[in-house]
Amino acid sequence: MRWNQLLNVVGSHAAGMGGDVVTGGLPPVPGDTVMEKSIYFQRNLDHLRRIVMTEPRGAVSGVNFVVPATHPEAAFGYIIAESIEYVAMSGSNTMCVATVLLETGMVPMSEPVTELTLEAPAGLIRLRCECRDGKVTKVSFVNQPAFVYHHRAPVEVEGLGTVAVDVAWGGMTYAIVDAQALGFRLTEDEAVDLVTTGQRVKAAAAEQLACVHPLEPRYAGITQTEFAGPLRTVDGVLTSRNVVVISPGFIDRSPCGTGTSARLALMHARGEIAVGQPFVHESILGTTFTANIEDTATVGDYPAVVPRVGGQAWITSLQQMVVDPTDPFPTGFTLNDSPFDDVDSLSLIGNQ
Numbered sequence: 001m002r003w004n005q006l007l008n009v010v011g012s013h014a015a016g017m018g019g020d021v022v023t024g025g026l027p028p029v030p031g032d033t034v035m036e037k038s039i040y041f042q043r044n045l046d047h048l049r050r051i052v053m054t055e056p057r058g059a060v061s062g063v064n065f066v067v068p069a070t071h072p073e074a075a076f077g078y079i080i081a082e083s084i085e086y087v088a089m090s091g092s093n094t095m096c097v098a099t100v101l102l103e104t105g106m107v108p109m110s111e112p113v114t115e116l117t118l119e120a121p122a123g124l125i126r127l128r129c130e131c132r133d134g135k136v137t138k139v140s141f142v143n144q145p146a147f148v149y150h151h152r153a154p155v156e157v158e159g160l161g162t163v164a165v166d167v168a169w170g171g172m173t174y175a176i177v178d179a180q181a182l183g184f185r186l187t188e189d190e191a192v193d194l195v196t197t198g199q200r201v202k203a204a205a206a207e208q209l210a211c212v213h214p215l216e217p218r219y220a221g222i223t224q225t226e227f228a229g230p231l232r233t234v235d236g237v238l239t240s241r242n243v244v245v246i247s248p249g250f251i252d253r254s255p256c257g258t259g260t261s262a263r264l265a266l267m268h269a270r271g272e273i274a275v276g277q278p279f280v281h282e283s284i285l286g287t288t289f290t291a292n293i294e295d296t297a298t299v300g301d302y303p304a305v306v307p308r309v310g311g312q313a314w315i316t317s318l319q320q321m322v323v324d325p326t327d328p329f330p331t332g333f334t335l336n337d338s339p340f341d342d343v344d345s346l347s348l349i350g351n352q
């Protein structure tokens with residue numbers, strides 16, 4: 001027993017998308033808000049993200065670090081790290097965190113519903129967790145407001161010509177394109193092509209379209225591409241498939257909660273969905289999130305919507321990750337054959 005580091009890591013996934021939850025082993029993380037803690041973590045403790053995210057210990061694109069909340073209404077805070085950014089919010093990760101907190105007893109579970117408030121870097125997140133026989137069967141949460149930065153902006157994309165791109169914020173920033181117009185059905189056999197095209201769209205949109213969140217810490221740029229499938233009605237409910245390509249080039253296995261939020265903002269702006277109307281978003285795997293707009297709002301000068309997104313998460317492992325002082329890879333490594341290759345090209349939060 002001579003480890004330099006020991007982290008308690010609960011593996012989980014929401015609708016197919018992995019999200020590890022670190023429930024113990026962290027040093028104190030200073031900050032007056034969870035956003036400040038996230039910025040501190042990025043600057044001073046990023047080696048902990050690398051330990052969980054990279055080989056030889058882990059290989060996952062989302063890691064959540066559970067920290068004490070700074071707001072009296074929240075049970076816990078959580079810092080959310082994706083492959084190349086510390087994000088304000090994430091839907092699948094929020095479902096994983098809530099499920100882990102409840103199913104491991106860190107937060108008491110009440111059946112059939114546990115109302116819970118957590119503190120994400122984006123702010124307070126109110127959750128409604130449906131629970132049966134000790135299992136969380138659905139987590140739905142009210143996201144911070146989502147809004148549209150750009151409507152059908154013409155973007156010159158390498159190999160594609162001029163593409164109409166919408167850009168919307170849902171907790172992360174999305175370049176949203178019409179999947180059908182680009183020839184995609186959003187099926188599993190298209191995964192590699194979706195990543196290649198999605199990365200090109202994202203690079204071009206990020207270069208050609210400015211977007212800076214109006215509120216501190218002023219998240220800037222575009223880090224996700226969302227291919228929006230056609231809207232259809234299934235059993236009377238507005239439904240659509242989508243695929244999100246996460247930086248640095250990896251498909252979200254889930255229907256993507258922040259992408260769903262961004263899409264709700266866009267659909268509302270286009271008159272395609274009303275406040276309160278149910279919506280089902282499908283992933284490339286066919287897994288689903290339910291969603292609706294709870295209310296309208298404004299963010300800076302942008303008209304916005306307040307989204308609710310729901311889905312289910314499952315615990316997959318209980319681990320203690322350790323670092324031996326003689327280990328040649330104390331903070332892991334990546335090779336460029338891995339979809340998580342770019343962990344070192346971390347983009348900093350806001351305009352630091």
Ligand SMILES: O=C(O)[C@H]1NCC[C@@H]1O
Binds near residue numbers: 259
């Ligand atoms: O559900 C979401 O919002 C996320 N899934 C992985 C990438 C995004 O953070």
